[in-house]
Amino acid sequence: MEAYLQYQRVRKSVQQHLATLKDDCSCPSYSVNAHHGPNCKLSGYHSSLEKLPAGSTAPDAAILVGWEGENDPLNPANLSTSRKLCMTLLVSLIAVAVTIASAIDACGVREYSAYFQVSEVVGSLATALFLIGFAFGSLLSGPFSETFGRNAIYSTTMLLFLIFVMASGLAPNLHGHLIFRFFAGLFASTPLTCAGGTVADLWNPLEKTYAFPVYALPAFVGPMIGQIIGSYIPVTLGWRWLEWVTLIMGGVVLALVLLFQPETYGSLILYWKASILRKETGDERYRAPMEINQKSLGQRLKTSVYRPFAMFYSELIIILMSLYLTIIYIVLFTFLEGYTYIFGDAYGLSEGLTNLCWAGMLVGIFPVIGVVPVVYSWTAKAYARDNSTIAPEMRLWYTMLGGAVAVPISLFWMGWTSNPNISIWSPLVASVVFGYGITTIFIVAYMYLIDSYDAYSASALGFLVFTRYVVAGGVTVAGGPIYEALGVQYTLTILGSISAVMAMVPYLLYFYGPIIRRKSKYAVNVDTE
Numbered sequence: 001m002e003a004y005l006q007y008q009r010v011r012k013s014v015q016q017h018l019a020t021l022k023d024d025c026s027c028p029s030y031s032v033n034a035h036h037g038p039n040c041k042l043s044g045y046h047s048s049l050e051k052l053p054a055g056s057t058a059p060d061a062a063i064l065v066g067w068e069g070e071n072d073p074l075n076p077a078n079l080s081t082s083r084k085l086c087m088t089l090l091v092s093l094i095a096v097a098v099t100i101a102s103a104i105d106a107c108g109v110r111e112y113s114a115y116f117q118v119s120e121v122v123g124s125l126a127t128a129l130f131l132i133g134f135a136f137g138s139l140l141s142g143p144f145s146e147t148f149g150r151n152a153i154y155s156t157t158m159l160l161f162l163i164f165v166m167a168s169g170l171a172p173n174l175h176g177h178l179i180f181r182f183f184a185g186l187f188a189s190t191p192l193t194c195a196g197g198t199v200a201d202l203w204n205p206l207e208k209t210y211a212f213p214v215y216a217l218p219a220f221v222g223p224m225i226g227q228i229i230g231s232y233i234p235v236t237l238g239w240r241w242l243e244w245v246t247l248i249m250g251g252v253v254l255a256l257v258l259l260f261q262p263e264t265y266g267s268l269i270l271y272w273k274a275s276i277l278r279k280e281t282g283d284e285r286y287r288a289p290m291e292i293n294q295k296s297l298g299q300r301l302k303t304s305v306y307r308p309f310a311m312f313y314s315e316l317i318i319i320l321m322s323l324y325l326t327i328i329y330i331v332l333f334t335f336l337e338g339y340t341y342i343f344g345d346a347y348g349l350s351e352g353l354t355n356l357c358w359a360g361m362l363v364g365i366f367p368v369i370g371v372v373p374v375v376y377s378w379t380a381k382a383y384a385r386d387n388s389t390i391a392p393e394m395r396l397w398y399t400m401l402g403g404a405v406a407v408p409i410s411l412f413w414m415g416w417t418s419n420p421n422i423s424i425w426s427p428l429v430a431s432v433v434f435g436y437g438i439t440t441i442f443i444v445a446y447m448y449l450i451d452s453y454d455a456y457s458a459s460a461l462g463f464l465v466f467t468r469y470v471v472a473g474g475v476t477v478a479g480g481p482i483y484e485a486l487g488v489q490y491t492l493t494i495l496g497s498i499s500a501v502m503a504m505v506p507y508l509l510y511f512y513g514p515i516i517r518r519k520s521k522y523a524v525n526v527d528t529e
Helices: 002-024 041-045 081-115 125-137 141-148 150-170 174-188 190-202 208-220 222-229 240-260 266-281 297-314 316-347 351-356 359-363 365-385 392-417 425-502 505-518
Strands: none
Touching: 002 240, 002 266, 081 125, 081 150, 081 174, 081 190, 081 208, 081 222, 081 240, 081 351, 125 174, 125 425, 141 150, 141 190, 150 174, 150 190, 150 240, 174 190, 190 208, 190 425, 208 222, 208 365, 208 425, 222 316, 222 351, 222 359, 297 425, 316 351, 316 392, 316 425, 316 505, 359 365, 359 425, 365 392, 365 425, 392 425, 392 505, 425 505
């Protein structure tokens, strides 16, 4: 609905502008084929392309349609700050809905494993396959969003996601349930790969300092909220209600997006503008930038699948950030099984109360909110000093302000105080510290890669999403046996030791990132002052 109204606003704007130009011209028509006097303003409404890219399907004398100056009201980046915040939050709600689905099934593993008469390890495949579907879907959504726009991909994939969630809830056997969960994950991956594009559409580099956390904070808490929501559903309503609750929440979010979210992809809006100009003037030479792109959708899909893996072998920044976030997700999704051992076995909590302990991580978000103004003030000073440029390394400040070291500290703390002789508040407070740490790492990983790779950021993020969800899917199945074999103390000690080594990554990149980027084939070359 909102996208349709937005299209009508573009049409009205073009018609009004053409009418004004016709009145101001000395020529009888506002067609570009007509003769224009020296004072005709129509010539300022477009720019001719002197040389089109090889392979372009546009006419030789194509007229490139662009924005009417820096303050064009049709450009989503020129909307009010409050409006852009609402649009960013709507995208984050999509991410919340789909990431809730990634974790909520873990609450019902015992129930539907018993229902289908399989082991709990087999039952945990419902979560694992969803995450693996997430990984593969992340490689494909970017090129589609750059062809059909953000909104079309959000709404279409969200609808397909909900259809497969419903199918998994109705599945009569485990095989069907697992297959439908995989496809639900495949179509649920869109927000985590396209949302970066939406944020880039709306906000300038300085504004992203606070705008990206607006998206990331709600989006990242989805798995934790899924655990809390699913706490009592399987034992009270039955495991299928885990899918019905997901379906209801996702349906509400989809309705909000359809009703209130406008299109943010500037190239698509310019395509609307060009098509309206062709219709209004009868001149077929008007073309939007995306119509002059010589690469087909098939070629771009091939590139989007191939380039992330090609970049992995040569880009140290991508290697380090992917490894770092993968370790964090191993810890996070190991907790899906581990909380049963950490809080259930040690303190004798029921399954419902054990899942409620995830609320501790949610509390850890509030310190992150307190850090945002500090980082923004530092970034603003650098932005003004360096002629409106921001070195990517400035994005690392979130983790450098305690986030990186908070993860290993919290893991050691939780591992060695999860004991019935020690108050349960000790591991709960440790989970708050853990929540703070992983949230800052999530924010930094995305923002740093986006700023470091600019035009290639979609490929960099594609690999980031792919690796962490494939590994997380495998670890979800192995989590229970690992805790049973090693125990809580040694499992969390191992994870804490690995994360302690990885905590050096943001500090190393802060000092050596500019050198790495100068030697990179794909990264931008903006030095930290």
